[in-house]
Amino acid sequence: MDSEKENKGLKKLMKRKIIQIDEEKCNGCGACASACHESAIEMVNGKAKLVRDDYCDGMGDCLPHCPTGAITFVEREAAPYDEAAVMARKKQAAQPIRHAGCPGSRMRRMERKSPAPDPCEKQTSELSQWPCQIRLMPVQAPYYRGAKLLIAADCTAYAYASFHRDFLRGSICVVGCPKLDDTDYSEKLTEILKNNEIESVTVVRMEVPCCGGLERAAKIALRDCGKIIPSKVVTLSVEGEILD
Numbered sequence: 001m002d003s004e005k006e007n008k009g010l011k012k013l014m015k016r017k018i019i020q021i022d023e024e025k026c027n028g029c030g031a032c033a034s035a036c037h038e039s040a041i042e043m044v045n046g047k048a049k050l051v052r053d054d055y056c057d058g059m060g061d062c063l064p065h066c067p068t069g070a071i072t073f074v075e076r077e078a079a080p081y082d083e084a085a086v087m088a089r090k091k092q093a094a095q096p097i098r099h100a101g102c103p104g105s106r107m108r109r110m111e112r113k114s115p116a117p118d119p120c121e122k123q124t125s126e127l128s129q130w131p132c133q134i135r136l137m138p139v140q141a142p143y144y145r146g147a148k149l150l151i152a153a154d155c156t157a158y159a160y161a162s163f164h165r166d167f168l169r170g171s172i173c174v175v176g177c178p179k180l181d182d183t184d185y186s187e188k189l190t191e192i193l194k195n196n197e198i199e200s201v202t203v204v205r206m207e208v209p210c211c212g213g214l215e216r217a218a219k220i221a222l223r224d225c226g227k228i229i230p231s232k233v234v235t236l237s238v239e240g241e242i243l244d
Helices: 004-010 031-035 084-095 161-168 185-195 209-224
Strands: 013-022 042-046 048-052 070-080 148-153 174-175 200-206 231-236
Touching: 004 174, 013 048, 031 042, 148 161, 148 209, 161 231, 174 185, 185 209, 200 209, 209 231
Parallel strands: 148 174, 148 200, 200 231
Antiparallel strands: 013 070, 042 048
16 A cells, blocks of 8 residues: 555645545444445555545545545645546456455355254253344333343354353343444443443454444443443454454
8 A cells, every 4th residue: 555655756736625534433334445436445454544645536425425424525735636546456456366345245255164963952042132133222121220231243143153152141132233224323322321220231243344333332332321331342253253
């Protein structure tokens, strides 16, 4: 990736409209990178970055796709838009070894060698309440009283084989996916924590950047609920391993 200093040395700068990305607001969903026809935005360390000024045409196709309002227009000195450079970048991006957009949507196949299931063994669900989707959960309910609240990304129960035993057992569970749900979870989670006697909060997320939106919403809720509630975050790999 070219540095900003190298970018400025390529062409004479001009004052023009160009995007600006607020890293604090970015939840790493990757929607902007997928929406940018010029491939000017790339996900770096879980955050959206403008790769180079001359890749951005200033049209703002990425703006309406950002769920957190992290992208805005500014007018500043920047290298002029270079269509030839963009086409060259697209050609490079089309190579099989390169993945553009959200890393969480990259295809992969996991080969596993599992023992044959015991036909006499019956698994029991540990889900103790309904509904469980964050958007459908009530703000107040009797089962919240003294509850260990589990805030889980949708994919975690599929990636981690012992999810029910190790995380769901004895907990009240709320699940969601910040990449698919067009809503701000922090408001609902704040109300749940504020209006109930929650004992603790555990966030279980996947390693993919878009899951950072779920963790961020939980941390905002813990900050804004007006209470001190013990909490922890558990990150799972797509292979089903606990990373931290």
